[in-house]
Amino acid sequence: MSDQFSQDITGRKRSPGETFYTREVAVQYEKLRKNDRYWSWENDILDQCLRAFGDLRDIADCPVGTGRFMDIYSSHNLRVVGIDISTDMLEEAGNKINASGMEGRVELVEADVSNLAPREPVAEALVCFRLLHLISDNNLDDVISGLAMIPSRHIVLQQFSVKDYNIRRALRRVFHALFSEISLARKIKYICRTLRDMIVGVLGLRSVSVFSRHKKNTFCDVTYSHSLARVLNAFARRGFLMKYIFDFKDNEHLMGESGCYLSVIMVMEKTK
């Protein structure tokens, strides 16, 4: 299938998250994440979505990373095309194929998704988890454009720190935080952040990308929050409309976020 991909190198400047996944990061990637509740929540939602799609035969996973979903794909009897920009992450994914009984059913392709130009859709569905927060504002449209070319029918898209200024949804999350078992100090911090982000949103200010230094260099230091409207519009322009949105409401998660920032999984369907 890799002969379907023609690479049109545009020479754009890559975001830090596009070059971050080296050998050192790849070997530790799953070990550092697989006990998180958010990680298992993602697995459960993906499994549910694949069940709901019912009659799928093949799937594209971009970015496939270390191939974390291979067992799930195996249980749904799917053929898989795994696409990723990092040789080292793909090597880890390669090691998973036999362990999950997927030999002969997986093709791994090393490619920058923003440069993909397949002549026809690569699979019926695309799974895209934990990518868009690594992509800068300037690169977002190119990346979404590449992603939307991959599937013929469905997209399951996970996104961290989505900016969403819908007042009803923000209020629902503030109430959830108020009545949850977090400390008063955290509740106050959460409400202040929500108000601050609402004002930033209403005034149309651009908020900055998130920079944080990690001791062991195992998490990307530079990540981005994109607005839900921008992401949905970019997919809609390419024929994909959102059907469902799953929102992870969890105390630990809320402690670090505000009501205007969501971590979500969205299901989109091709309309034309």
Ligand SMILES: C[S@@+](CC[C@H](N)C(=O)[O-])C[C@H]1O[C@@H](n2cnc3c(N)ncnc32)[C@H](O)[C@@H]1O
């Ligand atoms: C946080 S990991 C997510 C991997 C997997 N989807 C998961 O949920 O664990 C991000 C992955 O995106 C890949 N990536 C970053 N930029 C990319 C691009 N432009 N094209 C394809 N893959 C990219 C990285 O190499 C890395 O493997």
